[in-house]
Amino acid sequence: MADNNTNNEKMSIKEFLDNDEKKDLLRFLTAGSVDDGKSTLIGRLLFDSKKLYEDQLDALERDSKRVGNAGEHIDYALLLDGLKAEREQGITIDVAYRYFSTNKRKFIIADTPGHEQYTRNMITGGSTANLAIILVDARTGVITQTRRHTYLVSLLGIKHVVLAVNKMDLVDYSKERFDEIVADYMKFVAPLNIPDIQCFPLSALEGDNVVEKSERTPWYKGPALLDFLENVHVGNDHNFKDFRFPVQYVLRPNLDFRGFCGKVASGVVHKGDEVMALPSGKRSKVKSIVTYDGDLDYAFPPQSVTITLEDEIDVSRGEMLVHPDNLPTISRTFEAMLVWMDEEEMDVNKQFFIKQTTNTTRARIDGIKYRVDVNTMEQTNVANLKLNEIGKVVITTSQPLFFDPYKDNKSCGSFIIIDPITNNTSAVGMIIDKVNTSDLFTPITEDDKKKMLVGESLVSPEQWQERIGQKGSVYWITGSDKKHRRELVYTLERRLYDIGQFVCKLSTDSLGLERMSSRDVAIVAHHLSKNGVAVICCGSELDPKVCRPEFSSLHIKTEGDDARDYTSNETVIEPTCIAQAVEDIINKL
Amino acid sequence: MSEDYNLSHLKQLEAESIHIIREVAAEFENPVMLYSIGKDSSVMVRLAEKAFAPGKVPFPLMHIDSKWKFKEMIQFRDEYAKKYGWNLIVESNMKAFKEGVGPFTHGSKVHTDLMKTQALLQALDKYKFDAAFGGARRDEEKSRAKERIFSFRDRFHQWDPKNQRPELWDIYNAKIQKGESIRVFPLSNWTELDIWQYIRLENIPIVPLYFAKERPVVEIDGNLIMPDDDRLPEQYRDKIVMKKIRFRTLGCWPLTGAIESEADTIEKIVEEMMTTTKSERTTRVIDFDQEASMEQKKREGYF
Numbered sequence: 001m002a003d004n005n006t007n008n009e010k011m012s013i014k015e016f017l018d019n020d021e022k023k024d025l026l027r028f029l030t031a032g033s034v035d036d037g038k039s040t041l042i043g044r045l046l047f048d049s050k051k052l053y054e055d056q057l058d059a060l061e062r063d064s065k066r067v068g069n070a071g072e073h074i075d076y077a078l079l080l081d082g083l084k085a086e087r088e089q090g091i092t093i094d095v096a097y098r099y100f101s102t103n104k105r106k107f108i109i110a111d112t113p114g115h116e117q118y119t120r121n122m123i124t125g126g127s128t129a130n131l132a133i134i135l136v137d138a139r140t141g142v143i144t145q146t147r148r149h150t151y152l153v154s155l156l157g158i159k160h161v162v163l164a165v166n167k168m169d170l171v172d173y174s175k176e177r178f179d180e181i182v183a184d185y186m187k188f189v190a191p192l193n194i195p196d197i198q199c200f201p202l203s204a205l206e207g208d209n210v211v212e213k214s215e216r217t218p219w220y221k222g223p224a225l226l227d228f229l230e231n232v233h234v235g236n237d238h239n240f241k242d243f244r245f246p247v248q249y250v251l252r253p254n255l256d257f258r259g260f261c262g263k264v265a266s267g268v269v270h271k272g273d274e275v276m277a278l279p280s281g282k283r284s285k286v287k288s289i290v291t292y293d294g295d296l297d298y299a300f301p302p303q304s305v306t307i308t309l310e311d312e313i314d315v316s317r318g319e320m321l322v323h324p325d326n327l328p329t330i331s332r333t334f335e336a337m338l339v340w341m342d343e344e345e346m347d348v349n350k351q352f353f354i355k356q357t358t359n360t361t362r363a364r365i366d367g368i369k370y371r372v373d374v375n376t377m378e379q380t381n382v383a384n385l386k387l388n389e390i391g392k393v394v395i396t397t398s399q400p401l402f403f404d405p406y407k408d409n410k411s412c413g414s415f416i417i418i419d420p421i422t423n424n425t426s427a428v429g430m431i432i433d434k435v436n437t438s439d440l441f442t443p444i445t446e447d448d449k450k451k452m453l454v455g456e457s458l459v460s461p462e463q464w465q466e467r468i469g470q471k472g473s474v475y476w477i478t479g480s481d482k483k484h485r486r487e488l489v490y491t492l493e494r495r496l497y498d499i500g501q502f503v504c505k506l507s508t509d510s511l512g513l514e515r516m517s518s519r520d521v522a523i524v525a526h527h528l529s530k531n532g533v534a535v536i537c538c539g540s541e542l543d544p545k546v547c548r549p550e551f552s553s554l555h556i557k558t559e560g561d562d563a564r565d566y567t568s569n570e571t572v573i574e575p576t577c578i579a580q581a582v583e584d585i586i587n588k589l
Numbered sequence: 590m591s592e593d594y595n596l597s598h599l600k601q602l603e604a605e606s607i608h609i610i611r612e613v614a615a616e617f618e619n620p621v622m623l624y625s626i627g628k629d630s631s632v633m634v635r636l637a638e639k640a641f642a643p644g645k646v647p648f649p650l651m652h653i654d655s656k657w658k659f660k661e662m663i664q665f666r667d668e669y670a671k672k673y674g675w676n677l678i679v680e681s682n683m684k685a686f687k688e689g690v691g692p693f694t695h696g697s698k699v700h701t702d703l704m705k706t707q708a709l710l711q712a713l714d715k716y717k718f719d720a721a722f723g724g725a726r727r728d729e730e731k732s733r734a735k736e737r738i739f740s741f742r743d744r745f746h747q748w749d750p751k752n753q754r755p756e757l758w759d760i761y762n763a764k765i766q767k768g769e770s771i772r773v774f775p776l777s778n779w780t781e782l783d784i785w786q787y788i789r790l791e792n793i794p795i796v797p798l799y800f801a802k803e804r805p806v807v808e809i810d811g812n813l814i815m816p817d818d819d820r821l822p823e824q825y826r827d828k829i830v831m832k833k834i835r836f837r838t839l840g841c842w843p844l845t846g847a848i849e850s851e852a853d854t855i856e857k858i859v860e861e862m863m864t865t866t867k868s869e870r871t872t873r874v875i876d877f878d879q880e881a882s883m884e885q886k887k888r889e890g891y892f
Contacts, residue, residue, distance in 0.1 A: 013860045021786050025598035094735045094753070099728045099780045106598040108778060120755060127757035235595055248608070249615045253644030261640070263608045263759070268594070292639035300594045302759075304607035304640070317615050341755045355760055358615070414758045423764040425754045 019103065026234060027108045029126045029158070031149040032135030037166045041135065041204035042098065042111060048211040049102045049226060095125040104230040115145075119374060119388040120341045122152055123428065127414070130234040131160040133225075138171045138201075141181045147188060148374045154192035155337060155390070155430065157407055159237055161189075161197045164225065168217065169203040175219040196232075200225050238301045239409045243267030243275075244328060244402075245321040246357035246412075251306055259290055259306035260315055265357060265411035266404075267323070269307070270298040276324040277315045278402050283324055284311040301411070318359035320402045328402045328412060331434035335369070337406075338393045340385035342419065342426035348384060352426065354397055356415035362398040363417065369393065385427075394435055406430035457530065464532035470501050472529030475585075476522075476547040477538045479556025484575040488556055489538045491582045499586060501534045508539030518543035525551070554581070599787055603636065606775040608759060609738060610640040613648075613720050613773050616763035620648040620720040620773075621678070623709070626662045627839045629724035631669075631795050632784055633776055637722075638673065649676040651721075653712060655704035656686050657841035659817050665796045680712035692843040693822050700841070710746050713770065720763075720771045728780045738777045744768040781862065789855045799858065801835040801850040812846030 032038040098109040110125030112118065126132060132153040136146050153161055163185055171177045178201045189197060200209055201217050202225060208214035211226045222228070244265040251259040269275070273286045289296040290306040299305045307321065315321065322328060340346055346365065354363035370379035371391040385391050406413030417427040448458050465471050475492060479485045489505065496503040506521050506528075516524070518541060525535040526548065537551075547553045553570040556578075573581045596604065613620050622637060624630050637646045652666055670677035682690075685703040692700040713721060727734045737753050739761045754762050765771060776784070788795060806813045807825045813834060816825070821843075834847035835858075852858040 013856045017786060017789060017856060017859060020782070021599055021790055022597050024595060025601050094750075096734045097727045097778070098734070099778075101780075101782070106780075106783075124755050124757055128759075238594070240594055249611045251641060251644045253641075257643065259644075261611050263604065268592070290643065292642035298592060300592075302601060302604050302608075303596065304604040304611070306642075353764065355762065357760075358612075410758065414760065416755075416757065416760050416762060418762055418764050423762070423766065425756070425762045428755065428757045 016103075020101075023101065023104065023106050024235070025106045025108065026131060026229060026232070027110065027129050028131040028133060028229070029110045029112060029122070029129040029153070030133045030135070031112060031122055031126075031153070032133075032145075032164075036135035036137050037204045038111075038135050041133075041164065041166065041202070041210065042109060044204050044207060044210045045107075045109075045226060045229075046098065046100045048207070049100050095121050102226065102230055107229065116148065116374065117388060119148075119152065119390075120339065122149070123156065123339050123341075126153060126156045126158060127428075129156070129158055130237055131162065131229070131232065132158045133162045133164050135164045135166050136181060136185075138165050138167045138177055138181065142184045142188060144375045146185070147377075150185075150189055150192065150194075151372075151374055151377055154189075154194050155339075157410055157430070159195050160232055160234065161194050162225065162228070163197065163199040164202050165199060166202045166204055168201045168208060169206050173201070173203075173208070173214075173216045175217075178220075198222070198228060200228070239266035239404075239411075240268055240300060241266070242326050242328070242404060242409060242412075243269050243273075243321075243323045244357075244404070244409070244412050245269065245275075245307065246359065246402075247315050247317055247319050247321065248358045250316060257308065258312070259308045260321065261304070261306045262321075262358070263304045264299050264301045266301055266409045267326075268298055268300045269321075269323075271295075274324055275307075275309070275321045276327070277313055278320045278322060278328070278330065279400060280314070280319070282311075282313040284309040284313050286310075318357075320357070322402075328404050329434050330400050330402055332398070332400045333366070333394065333396045334401070334403065334434045335392060335394055335432040336415070336429040337372075337432065338365070338385065338391055338395075338417070338427050338429040340387055340389050340391075340427050342424055343387055344419075344422075344426070345386040346384040346427070351420065353418040353420055354395070354401075354415050355418065356401050356403060356431075357412060359399075359401060360418075361401070364396050365417075366394040366396050392432070393429070395429070403431050405433050459531070461530045461532070464530070468502060468532045470532055470534065472532045472534070474525045474529045474535045474537060474548075474551040476525075476542070476544070476551045476553040477536060477556070478542055478544045478547075478553070479558055479573075481556050481558040481575060482540065484556045484558075484578065485538065488554065488573065488578050488582070489536055491578060492554075492585065493536055495582050495586050496534050496536075499589070501589075502532065503534040503536065504528055505536045505538065507537075508541035515541070517541070518546040522546050522548055522551075552585075599783060599790065602779055602783060603639070603787070605759070605778065606633075606636045607640040609761070609773060609775040610637050610722070612761050612763070613722065613771075614641070616761075617720040617771070619716070619718050620722065621651045621713075621716065621718040622646075622648055622722040623724075624650045624652045624666070624677075625724060625839070626652065626658070626666045626796060627724070628784055628788060628795050628799060629726065629776055629779075631793050632779070632787055633722065633724040634669075634673075634675075635791060635793050636775060645674065649678050651678040651680060651712060651716075651718075653705060653709045654679050654681045655700070655708065655841050656681055657691060657700075657704070657820075657843060659796075659798055659815075659839065659842050659845075661798055662796050662839060665794075669794065678712070678716070680708060680715070682708035682711060691820065692841060693820065697844050700844075704841075713746065718770065719765065720773055722773045722775060724776050725774050726779050726781070726784075727774075727777050736774065736777070738774050739763060740772040740774065741765070742770045742772055746770065748772075782859065785855055785859050785862070789859075796839060798836045798839060801833050801853045801857075803831050804834050804847070805829045806832050806834055806847055809843075813848070814843055814845075815847055817842040 030038055096111045098111055100107050110129055112122040112125040134149045165178055165181050182199045201220050202209050204210055208216055209224050211224060213224045244267060245262050246265055247260045247262050249261040251261050271286050271289055275286055276283050287308045287310045289299050348365055352363050353360055368382055369392040371382040371389055372379055404412045413431040415429050416425050419426045451458055477489055493503055493505050506525055508516050508521055521537050525537050528535045555570055555572050557572050557574050682704055690700060690703050725733055737756045741754055804815050806815050807828045832849055835850045835852060836845060836847050852861045
């Protein structure tokens with residue numbers, strides 16, 4: 001801060017600009033309501049820092065029209081007029097972005113309203129923030145709203161939290177009151193694992209400890225708020241460990257150049273590094289890291305670069321380059337914290353689009369493990385989520401995603417859910433981790449318990465049919481001509497597979513260690529078919545009589561065979577017509 | 590050798606903008622970059638060149654010519670597009686032009702609606718663009734502070750500020766139905782100072798009108814207007830004086846007020862900006878011609 005205060009040192013505009021262009025950026029969120037003095041605080045940061053700025057440029061100012069007094073003539077709330085007007089008109093209060101800078105840093109404020117019905121706005125504003133300022137009124141201390149804001153901030157993985165205990169002037173700048181509020185807050189915040197929490201005794205109205213340290217709080221040893229905001233180290237908030245490069249765009253300006261454009265989501269990549277493309281698993285080496293301003297030796301987040309590889313391997317948008325010794329999780333099923341953002345409540349039967357990094361695929365919300373009460377953090381079992389509600393869910397996607405848990409890697413652990421009909425962004429989520437299919441969520445109802453007693457599956461054949469898009473079926477293939485029977489079995493299996501069916505061949509001859517009886521085969525086939533599978537039953541021992549009426553029976557006609565009718569479903573096939581018979585079956589599906 | 594993983598704010602903004610531009614090129618079938626020839630457009634165009642280097646930018650540049658632009662702007666536009674190999678589309682509302690629509694005869698509201706908004710909408714429909722980049726910044730104007738980076742427009746190109754899609758992290762929702770479109774603002778998080786800094790740092794060419802010079806001006810309704818052709822109404826012609834002026838924003842010449850200034854370098858412009866209290870759009874006539882006018886224009890499809 002020393003260089004700030006030496007008024008005598010006059011900075012030329014060139015020096016100022018040279019200095020300015022090296023500044024870094026801090027994005028922060030302010031949460032609180034107007035009653036907490038939020039607009040006054042933001043106003044002060046915006047205005048008083050501007051004044052600082054101009055002080056710096058004193059030497060440059062040709063006229064001295066600048067207001068010299070430190071009087072309280074500015075109505076800071078005016079700066080936040082946009083939001084105020086909206087509230088009066090009862091229209092959606094949104095996130096407003098504000099910009100200011102000091103001679104140390106540039107700042108982007110995401111200014112979000114505090115009430116519970118604006119949870120989605122706060123989540124939106126907080127998604128890109130490095131730091132959150134949570135306001136409390138010194139008179140009321142930590143209240144429900146404070147807890148809600150803090151929970152949301154921890155959910156978003158914001159690593160730096162400022163507890164701004166405002167209106168200290170109204171509690172006579174009492175150290176005891178401040179300590180009490182801080183102790184209260186610290187007790188509540190401990191389980192949320194926020195790495196950096198700083199508490200400030202402020203009076204935004206009087207300007208205490210906002211831009212300059214106040215003489216009215218001699219007991220407070222920390223920095224002024226702005227000083228802290230200017231110096232807090234956020235450079236390490238990016239993950240520099242796990243290299244992830246989601247390919248955004250493939251650049252092929254000519255036959256000699258094939259570059260993969262993207263933003264380094266996390267980690268660091270060097271020229272010469274061995275990389276692996278996901279999902280293909282193909283490996284190559286980084287030939288160059290190209291930018292308009294010349295090649296780089298290495299790239300790190302959040303740089304946007306173009307990577308070329310030594311070998312011609314095929315990588316498209318949505319795929320990912322990584323280091324082969326450090327892979328993300330590759331899975332179709334994962335747990336996530338989901339924030340519902342749509343006026344229309346969640347429909348668990350709907351297939352959504354999911355967009356994660358540069359990858360878009362279909363997704364289904366398998367179930368809600370619980371909903372979190374954003375005020376008390378209590379967990380409740382619910383059937384769906386409504387606007388502004390947050391829950392832990394299990395999601396399955398149609399293509400595997402390459403991800404890391406959000407807490408380790410925001411860029412590869414965040415996603416949005418898009419409604420396929422309205423195209424609205426219905427929900428946003430933060431991935432916790434993959435789940436084993438065996439751990440999948442299953443709510444057990446009273447009805448289910450009855451089914452469980454008799455050993456009946458809780459997933460109905462109809463549900464399976466909907467899930468995999470095929471109705472289970474069993475083909476019971478008999479006939480004593482082994483050669484032709486085999487031909488029928490294998491042709492049918494191949495053709496069913498070709499048209500996209502899940503197919504399984506069960507034989508009395510070859511399954512497992514022990515031979516199965518015809519009865520066993522019928523039981524297994526029946527079960528598989530209830531799960532939507534097309535089962536082909538065969539084998540020399542397969543008994544036509546065991547065939548169940550719901551199965552399709554295919555009998556290969558052999559020399560001297562009489563057409564028998566064991567089931568009403570039986571089709572008798574001439575050995576010369578096998579291919580045609582199979583096509584007939586396929587056509588009828 | 591220890592490596593430095595810090596990016597200056599300008600490099601962070603640049604990286605963010607490039608990411609946005611590439612996302613559009615990847616997700617849309619027929620994007621276009623709207624080019625106003627102003628300083629923000631100049632930065633946006635350079636960012637697009639950066640996004641696809643060493644390749645060519647995979648979408649065209651489109652200028653909506655209101656037929657009242659400064660001649661220096663048009664000259665600059667054509668030279669720039671030629672030099673950097675851009676596919677340049679120029680569109681105007683020729684019907685309104687032939688009917689003689691202009692700011693002096695019809696007022697700024699009608700002129701802007703017909704020659705800018707309607708001209709833009711006609712052009713977007715003509716080429717069936719599904720995404721259009723604009724150089725607007727959130728710090729410019731109140732209603733823009735809330736606008737998304739990917740801003741959804743319905744079939745009639747209208748913006749509904751009450752019904753915007755949530756936009757989180759750097760994940761942009763590009764899904765639209767046929768006929769709908771997205772306006773994309775890659776410079777959303779840039780401030781005016783950032784723009785000037787970047788122009789200075791990257792040596793980006795800009796129209797010379799931004800720099801102070803002795804120019805003929807006439808005062809009309811409190812604005813210093815530089816008559817750029819012979820369409821200046823009779824009553825002002827003998828009131829023209831020479832002043833050292835420059836423009837903070839560029840648009841139609843009768844609607845863009847100049848400021849008296851000595852700033853003939855970027856350094857001096859920044860210096861002037863830092864010590865001035867007026868925001869840059871105060872020299873824009875159109876912002877004040879009706880209550881909440883920018884929000885209204887944006888709803889109707891203007892940028």
